[in-house]
Amino acid sequence: MALMYLHNNATYSVLLFHLEASSPSFKPPLHERTDIASYAQKLKEKAESFEAWDGSLLVGMVNVYMNCGTEKSEGDGFISNVSVLPKFQRRGIARQLLVNCITEVQRHGIVTLRLRVSTQNGSALSLYRSLGFTEVNLPKDEVEMVWYR
Numbered sequence: 001m002a003l004m005y006l007h008n009n010a011t012y013s014v015l016l017f018h019l020e021a022s023s024p025s026f027k028p029p030l031h032e033r034t035d036i037a038s039y040a041q042k043l044k045e046k047a048e049s050f051e052a053w054d055g056s057l058l059v060g061m062v063n064v065y066m067n068c069g070t071e072k073s074e075g076d077g078f079i080s081n082v083s084v085l086p087k088f089q090r091r092g093i094a095r096q097l098l099v100n101c102i103t104e105v106q107r108h109g110i111v112t113l114r115l116r117v118s119t120q121n122g123s124a125l126s127l128y129r130s131l132g133f134t135e136v137n138l139p140k141d142e143v144e145m146v147w148y149r
Contacts, residue, residue: 101113
């Protein structure tokens with residue numbers, strides 16, 4: 001079955017299931033850093049969700065908070081989550097979701113996107129660099145990366 005890429009389609013319970021199933025793939029695991037139920041609720045209420053579906057299964061998503069610009073200022077965004085279920089990784093899903101996200105945020109006037117990623121996550125760092133993100137800050141074990149239009 002071909003993957004479907006949708007925008008803001010997932011319910012809270014689907015987001016929660018996906019985050020719990022993806023948690024071990026994060027470095028460190030997501031459940032060690034946050035209460036996943038609360039995080040899923042915040043994403044549902046406040047973030048744009050770019051999703052990859054295999055039938056009725058949410059297999060990947062990118063969640064971004066957008067602060068759209070006004071006539072006097074340019075907008076910025078923060079990518080809070082990039083996740084793909086383990087058995088669907090290494091298929092280009094995260095890349096396609098990020099491309100979809102970047103396309104949409106540009107349409108909304110966003111000129112800067114930020115994200116944080118663990119320095120231990122070499123494959124994610126490589127992916128973000130390949131999409132034009134650059135490192136701007138090096139706290140202890142995370143890298144802040146930024147993309148400019």
